[in-house]
Amino acid sequence: MLNKKSVDDINVKGLRVLVRCDFNVPLQAGKITDENRLVAALPTIRKLIADGGKVILCSHLGKPKGEPKPDLSLAPVAVRLSELLGQEVKFAADPEVVGPNARAAVEAMNDGDVILLENTRYRKEETKNGEAFSKDLASLCDVFVNDAFGTAHRAHCSNVGVTQFVDTAVVGYLMQKEIDFLGNAVNNPVRPLVAILGGSKVSSKISVINNLLDKVDTLIIGGGMAYTFMKAEGEEIGTSLVEDDYLEYSKEMVQKAADKGVKLLIPIDTVVAKEFNNDAPSRIAKRGEIQADEMGLDIGPETRKLFADAVADAKTVVWNGPMGVFEMPNFAAGTVAVAEALAHIDGTTIIGGGDSAAAVNQLGFGDKMTHISTGGGASMEFLEGKALPGVVAANDK
Secondary structure (H helix, E strand, C coil), X not given: CCXXXXXXXXXXXXXXXXXXXXXXXXXXXXEECCCHHHHHHHHHHHHHHHHXXXXXXXXXXXXXXXXXXXXXXXXXXXXXXXXXXXXXEEEECCCCCCCHHHHHHHHCCCCCCEEEECCHHHCCHHHHCCHHHHHHHHHCCCEEEECCHHHCCCCCCCCCHHHHHCCEEEECHHHHHHHHHHHHHHHCCCCCEEEEECCCCCHHHHHHHHHHHCCCCEEEECCCCHHHHHHHCCCCCXXXXXXXXXXXXXXXXXXHHHHHCCEEECCCEEEEECCCCCCCCEEEEECCCCCCCCEEEEECHHHHHHHHHHHCCCCEEEEECCCCCCCCHHHCHHHHHHHHHHHCCCCEEEECXXXXXXXXXXXXXXXXXXXXXXXXXXXXXXXXXXXXXXXXCCCEC
């Protein structure tokens, strides 16, 4: 169990608090097109304001690669946060992030004030965890709060380096939720625990499959990676996506599941077409009946039922990766079916970031899930059983 100090374990009255948020939002012509990440950060920020802390927010945005790029400035975020919080969020526009504007703004702060620093990745040292920038950030604050799960798997100045130069480093509500659900639900689950893995590649999920086979009762594999498993069983998969380098590994995983008494399910029928195109004519092929010139683009109706039945009595379900090419409406039915099945179960449903989070939200099932992770890469590494630097850096209880 991961037991980290959180914002509920401290009171920051009169203290300067640096909060690492995830404000990496999509911008078009200076307008924020999706503000989910801003809204998600509000509970932690409000708690610190209510305590009477001097709240200094920081985040990265996009990939400016260590130089100030005006179109990646956090200025629009300060404007929108001011509206969402109902109080001014002062923007410290320093190209070097911690510069004269930031220092003067922090100096002038009253309890409950909020300022936002410029994009942390304007500094080259940020992604290299360089000491000079970590010290600059630490010099502004008495307490550090990390609430950016999306970058927790990276050791950067603004989430890990800074903790070496402050005495108190805790996690915010968002981080706490991710630790509770993703970290602890997998390591200490209410059973039966079912994991559903989709997406295109086995190679990107190797360690996840391996780690989950030690923990789950049922492992469901869909999406493009299922065809590597089918081919490993000696079946014809036509022109479907396949990773020939991972056939042996797929066989080992099937064997490992058998040895551990884990139910491993792969599709029993597939929606196939002759080209990768939403309007391509398609048909349903049973396992082993895919023609040489056909490719699998979604799980078939029998598989949808099989997978839905497999989660029906689960108490904990973790899902990462779509079941087919869900961005093409004609090949989205499998992903929709899984989302619907999860929306109806009584247990805890955890969606591991990335494409599956997007799918669940687009399909309108977001509010039916217990937890939708805010970090794609970070949630994957959590499911692999890895220690995340951003989590490790916070003080233990």
